[in-house]
Every structure is written in structure tokens, then in C-alpha cells.
Amino acid sequence: MKENNIKEIPLLPLRGIIVYPTMVMHLDVGREKSIAALEDAMVEDSQFLLATQKNTDADDPSPEDIYLTGTIATIKQMVKLPNGTRRILVEGVERAKILSFNQTKPYFKAEYTTLEEEHGERVEEQAMVRMLINQFEEYTKISKKLNQETFDTVKDIEDPGNLADLITSHLPLRLHHKQNILEYVYIPDRLDYLLQLIHNEKEVLTMEKKIGQRVRKSMEQTQKEYYLREQLKAIQKELGEQDGKGGEVDQLRQKIEEANMPERITEVANKELDRYEKVPQSSAESSVIRNYIEWLVSLPWTEETEDNIDIPKAQKILDADHYGLEKVKERVLEYLSVQKLTDKLSGPILCLVGPPGVGKTSLAKSIARSINRKYVRASLGGVRDEAEIRGHRRTYVGAMPGRIIRGMKKAETINPVFLLDEIDKMSNDFRGDPSSAMLEVLDPEQNHSFSDHYIEEPYDLSKTMFLATANQLATIPEPLRDRMEIITIAGYTEVEKLHISKQHLIPKQIKENGLTKSQVQFRDEAILKLIRQYTREAGVRGLERQFASLCRKAAKQIVSGEKKRVVVTEKQLEEFLGKPRFRYGQREDEHQVGAATGLAYTQFGGDTLSIEVSLAKGTGKLTLTGKLGDVMKESAQAALSYVRAKADELELDADFYEKYDIHIHVPEGATPKDGPSAGITIATALVSAFTNRPVRKEVGMTGEITLRGRVLPIGGLKEKSLSAHRAGLTTILIPQENEKDLEDIPESIRDDLTFITVSHLDEVLEHALLKE
Template sequence: MTHELSDELPLTNEGTGDIPDTLPLLPLRDIVIFPFLIVPLFVQREKSQRAIENALPNRRLIVLATQRNPEDEDPTGDDLHRVGTIAAVMRLLKTGDGRVRILVQGLARATLLRVTDEAGYLQAQVQTIPEASVEMTLEVEALIRAVKGLLERIVTLGKQISAEVLAIAASLDDPGRLADLCASNLDAKLSDAQAILEEADPIARLRRVHDLMAREVGILTVQQEISSQAKGEIDRSQREFYLRQQLKAIQQELGEISDAGDEVAAYQEKIAEARLPEPAREEATRQLKRLERLHPDAAEAGLLRTYLDTLLALPWNTFSEDHIDLQHVKAVLDADHYGLEKVKERILEALAVRRLKPDTKGLLLCLVGPPGVGKTSLGRSVAKAIGRKFVHISLGGVHDEAEIRGHRRTYVGAMPGRIILGLQQAGTKNPLMLLDEVDKLGNDFRGDPASALLEVLDPEQNHAFRDNYLGVPFDLSKVMFLLTANVTDTIQPALRDRLEIVRLSGYTQEEKLVIARRHLVPKQLAESGLTGKHLAITESALRMTIARYTREAGVRQLEREIGKMCRKVARRVAEGDSGKVTITAANLSDYLGVPKFKADAILSQDRIGVAAGLAWTSVGGDVMHVEALLLRGKGGLLLTGKLGEVMKESAHAALSYAKSRARELGIEPDVFTQHDLHIHVPEGAIPKDGPSAGITMATAMVSALSRRPVRRTVAMTGEITLRGDVLPVGGIREKILAARRAGIKTVILPAQNQPDVRDIPAELVKGLKFIYVQEVSEVFAAALGKAAKTLPAKGVNK
């Protein structure tokens, strides 16, 4: 409450001598009245009202004294402070509720010498305390200015003081009156205010007021800093809080929620029903207690709700029942995938073991093969066959370890890793989880995801996998993991060591034909809204599509080409043409355009310096011709065709071998000093690398140096050493398929690759002659004809 000075004072300091010795006494509960101030008071006690009635005839003078205990309803003289204020009752108003409202003005300090209540109300024998005169020194003037400055500072910090009080304070030069004015507007404690009232010396009183005001400034400054810090957060959340309150009121009206306090009870019920393991239950309970202490709209409360929802949504004790009927599984795999017999056999073996020993460790197969051969769809078929949930997690391009292990909750936007999210999505603790493209994991400053996968996949430690977000162990030992990759070279060695690699080779033309008939054509017809009444694709059209429009190990591009045919027919049907369309090899170009690839074929005749090699790429096998040409020079070696470092080294090794065996190979000695040798591998825009072209380069070189043509029906693959040994290579199945497609009759292979040929179905090797070699001299004997009579003048004989 703000108190103001009266413009016309009924009594001055000099007139205090006219005040009677005995005056009615009005006890005050929680306020101290200072001289010269006008204050409204409400009087309810009967004794106090009688004291006021007796004061009105006696110049309206009354003594105001503050109670020591505000709760005391019937105070006596001992219950009052001994120093009070003589005041004049300026106005009196009786209210309807039995109370009396008065307006009093303080006149002077007074000491209560004796207090009685013989007349039915309190009376006091008083002695006024005169205001001492003050000499205006520099110290006093400085103190007055300091107090006035503090008063202005208090106002700027937000304390409500009226402009009239500030104006009066600015005009006052009396230390005592300034001290009383300031003290009455500080809202000080009763004890501090009473101490100021009892101080008779004006200078000492002003110093005491100065100390209280300085303390008040400090408090207000800290309060303002706290308010400033909180203001930003309040402004940001004010709109959200208002909307949430509206939403809460709407939900309560709809009966969706009964009370905000039910949230904690609901979480407690969920924790009890979830049957969490002990570490998870303790963590959930601990986080719930934190949530209970927070304001519902606090930012941290939202984070805790998200954590609890994630923790409780995980399938801690939910399992899907396995239905391992090997005959049924085999039927499903055969129906969904044609071929791939080795892979299907390995999967059936693993499921047979699981049926006999249900508590066996999780399956850890890694399917490695070119794109489009059915690696991902195999996992989906296995899950369908045994009745497990299927979770597909693509790891291609993942380079942050937190994608596997999750983010710690201290980070903004933290969330669990993909493994935990996959389990939450599946809703069971034992799904079949396919980790796709594991060979394309990244590795940078954010960690190594492949290393994080070790804990996920290792059966010795994944029973207590700890996601950084959850912070509690989760058992992954019941999960059946299936991984896919195109190559194994880029898989981290420690991770590759834990996997059982199962290789998938590319499909043959016959296999692609069957797949197209059984799966691709019906699927694309259905997706295009067509039936057999609208479109028929002949076998010759499918064979030409496979040979001339696709060049892949899988069937993805083949499916796209079939879809292209279907869309063109679908347009005709949509435009009103209801006739049936039959696509044959003759009209195939009308639907697919000009063929994209020429058919692989052997050379028209044997040529000097041109050898056919067998290459293995990510999309299958291919026939690669290596060309060698002699030029006038000083014995240099020129390599073109965008060759990799390994392939270049193979060329140098082949040349060194040819130099060391020149006499045996029928090469003139001066050829190496008078000619340069140029090696080129066509299709120069395509990068090529690997050691398997070693004997092919050596054959082309020796053919050019010795002028002996290479037999056109012979293709070869193998690595060469400086001693002339032929080392084994990979991709034998794909290379044999490429040789068969090109019309090759004889295939030269390293002797150590002979077991690989035995694993290839008999229908694929039928009609091919295999020559297994250990030294490159055997290659030359099988691939080179007799020496030419004349040296070609320029280039390679086309």
C-alpha cells in the first residue's frame, strides 16, 4: 500500500506540546504508522471502536501502537511496543458489516508510559518524542541524495510507488521526514519498521532507511534478472501452454481424460503390465518419478514421456510362434524363387537345426551376390514360411554409429537405433531381421557402424545389447538375422569373420526365361490392369528381351522392360482398343525400341594380338577382348582402356615373362628393343581392374610378339606370376555363363578352379570344353596357332 503526506498538517513539530498526556489507544496488528503520513485503517474490535469514539471529542487525537504478536485478539499494555505514533482521526465511516473505516494522519512519535483499560477501552499515558534539529552538513546532504537515488532506483526496478510520493520525496530536505516517508513505502518487516519508528535521531534513522533501501535494490535486481531469464522461455511456451490447456479442457469435456494426475497412474499400470526385466523396470520407475515432479508442460516432461512410451512399446516378452515345416518352407521358397538351389538348401539346413534345437543361436547368414538376384525377397519368403515378423533395415550409406546404437538422451532429437526401432515396429522379440546392403556401410568421424554391428550380431554378446537411448540391456539373441551384400571386399574383416557367406550367382538365360514366365509377366500384367485377354508375350520375345535389351545378373531390368511392354498395351486398351496384342521377336522393337546391346559373339576369324578373356562384374560375367599391337619404338609398354592398378601390374608381369622366355616362345630378340607394345581393352569408358586378366594379356602379347594368331573359339581367365604360374580366380560360374552366351567352345581355367566347375549344373557346361592349366605355357599351347608368315604392317588385323 502506498501512503501519502497530507497537504495541510493539523499539527507541526513545534505544536506537539499541546497534546494531552493521556489519549485513547488503538492497537495495530500488522502495520507501523509514521508521523506526517495519512493512512486508512479498518477497525473491527469493540474496544478499538470505543477508543475511536472517545477520541473524537478530544481533538480527535489517538495513540497508535503496534502489537508484538499480530494474532493476539485482546492485547494489553505488555503486548504492545513502547513507542507509537500520536495521530489525528481525519475521517470516520461506519460500514454495514459492523466495521469502522477511519483515515488517520500521524503527528508525532510518543513513548507509552502506562496503558490501562479501566474505561472499557485502552488508554495510554504518553510522552511525545520531539524531532531533533539537524545541521545540514555535506555528509547529511550526501546521505539525503543517496536515499533519493535509491528510491528512484527502486521504482525503475519495478516497485509500485506513486508519482506523488516521488514528487514529495524530491522536494524534502528534512532527513527525519524523508526517512519516515521512505520507510512507509518499503513494505519492510514489522520489526524493521518499528526499529525505524523508535529511532529518535533523524540522521541515524535515515542511515537505517538507507541500508534497508540498498538491500531492497539488491533483491529487486536479482528478481529482475530471474524474470528476464524466464521471460524468453515463458514467451515461447505461452502460446503452447494456452493451446494445451484448451486441448485438455476439450478432452475433459469429451471424457477422453479425467484428470492430469491420471497420466502417472496410467504409466504405473503400463509398467506393471509390461513385465519388464529388473533393469528396465527400475529405469522406467526412476524416470516416472522424475516426470511426476515436473510441470506437465515442461520441455523435459515431453522428453520423459517419449522415453517411457518407447521403453514400454518394446516387445520385452512378446514372441511369435515358429511353424517350421520344412516341406512347407521349401514349397514357399520354390514358389517365390526359381533356381538358387544352394541358398535354399542352406536355409533349410539352418531351419532344420532350429526345429530340433529351438534354443540354438540366431541365424547369421550373409547372402552375397549381384543386384536383382533375389537376396532381399528371400528373407521375406523365409519369414512368411515360418510365421515370423519381417523387418527390413537398409544399411546402405549409413555412416553414423548412432544409427545402430542409438543417440544418448542428452542430445536434442535423440532416438533409438535402427535395431530397436525395428523391434518396436515388429512387435515381437524374435522377428526375422534383414540387414540390407551391409557392404555399403560408411565410416567417418561419427564412428564406425560396422563395428557397432558386432555387438548386434555376435551371439556371445547380443543377449545384452545396450542401446544408448534406452540405457538398459535388451536381448537380441532370439532375432534371426539375415544380411545381404553385393561384394565381401568392403565388409569390415571383424564383421565378415562372424558371418557365414552364401554366394548367389547370376541367372542363366533359361532361368531368366522361366522367372519371366512364372513371376514377372503375371506381376506386371496385374500392376498394369491387364489380363491374358489383352496381352501375350511369346517365348521368342522374352528371349530377345533377355539377350538384346538387358545385360545383368539378376532380373530387375528384365522386369522393367516387361513393364514397359505392358504399359504401352495398357494405353491402347484405355483408348478403346480391345483387341489382344501378341508381342513376338519380330515386333518387339515397336514396344522396346532399338536393342540396347549387341549379342556376344566370337570373332569371325583367328587374329593376331586379340585374346578373349572372361571377366566378372557386379552384374554378372562378360567376355572381354584384350588387344595387343606392336609399334616402332624403344621397348615401351603403353596401357589404355581405363585399367586399374592391379590390371596394369598383371600386364607388366606378362611382359616380363615374355621377355624372359622369348626364345622358347619364338619371339625375335630385337623386337623388345625396336618396338613398343600397346595393350588396349575396349570399352575404354568402363573402369576395369583385377588380376584375372593376367593370362589373357600374356596371350595377346605373345600373339603379337610371335605373330601367332589366337584361336577365336577360346576364352580364358587366370592370374599370372613372373614365373609363369597360373593362379585361381573367382566368379567361375558367371564367367562360364558369359562364355556360353558368346558361343565360346573352349574355356581355359586355372587347375585350382576345377572344383568350382563341378558345382555348376551339368546343363550349363554341356558343349563346353575345359582346359585346366598350371603354367602359362599350357595356355599358349591351347590358345595360339602357328606363326604367321609375315608381320602385319599396321595395327591389328580386323
């Protein structure tokens, strides 16, 4: 690069424009500084220096904002416009480099030196010029902004430097790229740089063209579909099939867009909607498709409530809603604590097992409330069709999803507390086994993709907290029971029922019957009598009905004007409810021969069982009555065999059983009874009958017997103890191996009862029978 002598000249800053040597261009000059520089140049020799601003937004640029390489230009023409702006015609002369700014006000004056171009090898330049012309020709053909005339003008230029400058001026390049072209004085470098730029611009134009074609094709397809859809609407209207269907399709399409479903489900819904649009409205298939789409958009796919597992708060809610049940509530809080730490549902499903009325369903509601989740319940009692769980196939009108999917729709979230009520009362027949279908629902390894026959697409149940309730475990299939953790709710003691009555049942019934606490009151002794003599149950459902009845009678007296305030006392119970229905304490009034009191566990809780043995002259015939099950009949036979084997020790004749017909009866003959735990009770009654030794009236017993007289463990000890306490018994004989279960029995019950552990029938007889 060669530099000539240093000179001084007015400088005109340009915004977004670069003027190259030999280029002729119109410029509008409006800034005061620029007009002052223009007037100074007109006074001198009509030449000034054009340099471009680095920042096009600057109205008053500083020297640092101006590129140091510019172009010396000559003013060919100037016109003053009405708004004060000067329009000038300039021609670039040569490149110049700014050395310093001698003046910045009222306009720029700069010292400069001109820059002379330097040529490389001639052959190299010619080759590069030829390539540049070819590239520019290809660019001209692709670009819509340049035409053939522009190319014809450029290709005739012989000077390589001017050629590069002119081509650059026609390209939509960034400002700094154009400035780089101006600063290159070595011709091969300028040509090489421009070749790179024009090649890149060609690729950009090609890509723009492809994108434009793709967009245009998509728009044409959309327009085509719209046109065809409008034609279809017109045809359907002429056929009388359009009544309301067009509006339904638009509504369904909007619902699909707003449903926030997974992409896969959205595709399925849109595909079904296209089918629905084509099917005539009179067709039966039309309603099937529409119902299916409605189900898809109404199900929660991603909506969920935020868990708020606060253990102290959950404990307060459980204590407020339920009195007692300490171990049950402790297990629930442990379960919730694990969920909080792991942030996921893990472990088995909780199954609350207990007699009716002990609060299983309300406990599930309290769990949902304590963690801020939606609550939904599905009753499984009497379900014997697999389709009730998995749904029906969409092959006929009236098909619908199963109870699980219907429950999720009702919950409106994917993480509700889902109660499977009465899971022990499912059955099976020729329509399938619904309990087997429940295996997929309750298995954490499978329920993330639960398959419903109606929905067909996998549905995620992994975030749902499933709880189940049952009255008894025996009827729950073993594979299903294996997936659940059993929490037993035995029943309530009298003390617990008293607290529940005062804290929950009475306030609830007073409110539901339109009364106030000041209008009706219940004395404690009246509540206890109601519990003991008007109800006999493990739960409190029957007790609540009695309170409801008392509140209604009180309301009648208040409304009729008989009384302004009703106080229910022990004496008034008979006036309101009639004679007591049950005798408090079912034990015998006197010691009886041939009658023993056993303890039983039923689906309604614990109960006492009186077993009677009668002997009559005969031939040794054994008769069993009282609607006994097979297991209980076998226990009676085993007990008789043991008594026969012990005839010598009991001081009986060797053929004693051949002289009598033996009749074993269990009262309440209409009620089915079964189980092995009555074994020692039957044996005691038999020994009492044969030896004529009375059985102690205050003693109750439970245990399975073997032929050798061993006493085997039983289940339901807590429930049986509660029933013994209700019946007024004071001494309970239990198997030795059940001693560990005593800690489950409430302390108030243990204090009133004497538990004696036995391992052999000899010990039972010693404690149960009176001395001769």
C-alpha cells in the first residue's frame, strides 16, 4: 500500500452507506454538521471525504464512531430541498485513510492520505475475475432483486478493483463486510474476500427459496383443505346432514387444542375427528366416535395438584376427624412421610380392613384433605364383569370406559386419592375376573401404562394414591392381597364410642336436624346406655342412627311447643326409643353344664358365641346344628375324638359315647358360622356335659384344637376381646402363641379382663370348669 502526501479536507459522515471510487450516487444531507462540511467543500474545490459511521443510530457521531478508511468524492450537483435538506450527486474518486481529526466543530475536518491499489499476478487476478463474474451471474439468476441488465453492466468492466467495488454495491451485505472491501487495497485479497461473501449469499438465497417453497406448499395445502371442507359443508347442507355438525366439529377441534394432551393422544383425537367429520350424522358410528373424542379431551392427562405433605398438619386433621385408631393413624403418617422424602408414590397400596361403621371411608377422605389432593371413590361391591374395571370395546353404541378411567375423569387430576371401596366384595363369572384386572391398577410396575379397552391408549396411573377398604380378607384373592399392605381397624371400645359420640356424631346430627346445642343435650349415662343396650356393633353407624332418631323426636317436641329444650337422660331413652334391644352382657346368669361361651370374629367385628351340648339316650349319633360350616363341623368331630381318647383321665366309661346321642348346637341358627377357633369351646362343652361339671359363667375362650389336645393360635384377638368386654365376661382363655397380640388390645380393655394363656386343653378345662 502506497500513501501520498498528507492533506486536509472536510469530512462528511455517512449512515449505512459506503461510496466506492468511480461510483456515482445521490445523497441527502440534512444534519447541520454535514451541511456545513458540504458548503465548505463547495467553496474550495467541490471535494470532500466520505466516511461511514460505525453506529448508524448516532445523530452526532464522535471521531471514534467513524471508520478511518473512506472515499474522496467530487460534488457533481447540489439541489436545496424545501425542508432544508441538500440533495447532492457525488462521484467517488479514490480511497483515502484518515490520519487525524483537526476539527470537529462546526463540522469535521480531517488530515488524510490517499491509498493506491496494488495488483498481484495478472494470471491469478484474471482467474479470480472470471470466477467472480460466474458467481455473480449465478447469484443474479437466483435473486429477484437483480436483473440481466445489471449483470451486463458489470461484466464489461475490465479493471478488477472497480469490478469488485461495483459488485459489492449490488449485494445486500452487512455494513462491516462492505467496509472491509473498501479497506482492501491489495486486489487479490479484495477479490478473494468478495468471492467468499458472494458464495455465502448464494447459499442463503437458495435456502430462502426452499423455505419459501415449503411455506407456499403448506399454505396451498391449507387453502385446498379449507376449500374442500367448505365444499363438503355445502354438500352436507344440501343433503340435510349438516344440522349442527359443522359447529360440533369446530367445537371439538377447539377442545382438542385446549386439552393439553400428550402429542400422541392429540394425533389420535384429530384422526378420529377427521373420521367423525366424514361419517354421516345419521350413522350409529357417528355418536360412537363423538363420545370417544369427548372422553379423550375430558380426561386429565397432565393436570395435577401440588402435594402439601405437612405431617403435623396431617396429624391434626386425622385427630380432628377420627378419635382413637392410634396405630392406624401412625401407619398413615409413616406412609405420608415416605412420600414426602421420596417425592414419589412407592410401596404397597394401603388396604383398610375392618367391620362396617369403623371409619374406613372417612379415613381415606381425611388423608386426601391432609395432603391437598382431590378425592374420588369407586365402589366395587357386586362387580363381577371385567369390563367394569377395564372398560368396554368401542364396537357398539353405549360402550364406555371402566370405573378407573371414569374416576380419573371425575377427579380432574392425575394424582388424586383414589378409594377402591369394598374391594373384598368383587366376584367373578363367565364375564371375566375383575379382581385380576385390578392387579394392573394396583401394581406400581405396571400402572404407569394402564390399558382401558375403551380408551385404548396407555393411561398413567403411577401418580395416583390408591387406597382400598374391605370388611374381611378371606374373600380377597391372594395375588391381589399381595399388592396391598393390610391395616386392620378392629372396632371401638365403649370409651372410644363415648368420645366419638360427643365429638362427632351428636354435633353432626344436631346440625343435620336443624337444632342447636342449646336446644338438645345428651347426658353421658344416656349415651353409655344407648351404646350398651340399643346397639351392638364394632363401628358407630348404628349408634349414629339412634342419635338421628333422638334428634328427630327432640325436634318434634320443640316445633310442637311441648318443650323449648330437650335433655336426653338415661330414663328418657325408653320413652323415645322403646325397650332396650340388647341385654348388656351376654354371659350366662349362672354356671351351666354343657354350655360354654366362645369368641368369634365375623365381618361385622367380634362376637360371643354360646355353644350348647345336649346328651340323650341313644347309640352314639352325633348331630350338629346352627348352620355350621365344614371347618366348624370338623372341629366338633376333633373335640369329640379328644374326649374319647381322654376317657380314662376324665373318669368316663370306655363306651360312654355309645350310650348317648350327642347334639351340639350353636344358637342364632339362621346365621352361618364357620372357622376353627371354636375348637376348645366345643371340647369344653362336651367335657362339661359328660362329666356334669358346670362351666364358669364369667369365662370366655377361643382357640383351635388338635386331636392330641394342643391349642393352636387364632386371629382377630382384639375384636374378640372387645366382644367379650361388651358381653360382660371377665376371664378370657387364649392360645399361648397369641400372647404377643395382647399389646394390640386397648389398655382400658386389658384392665377389665383377665387373660389366661393356655397351650393344652387340660389347662382350658382346669380354668373353665368348676370343681365337682
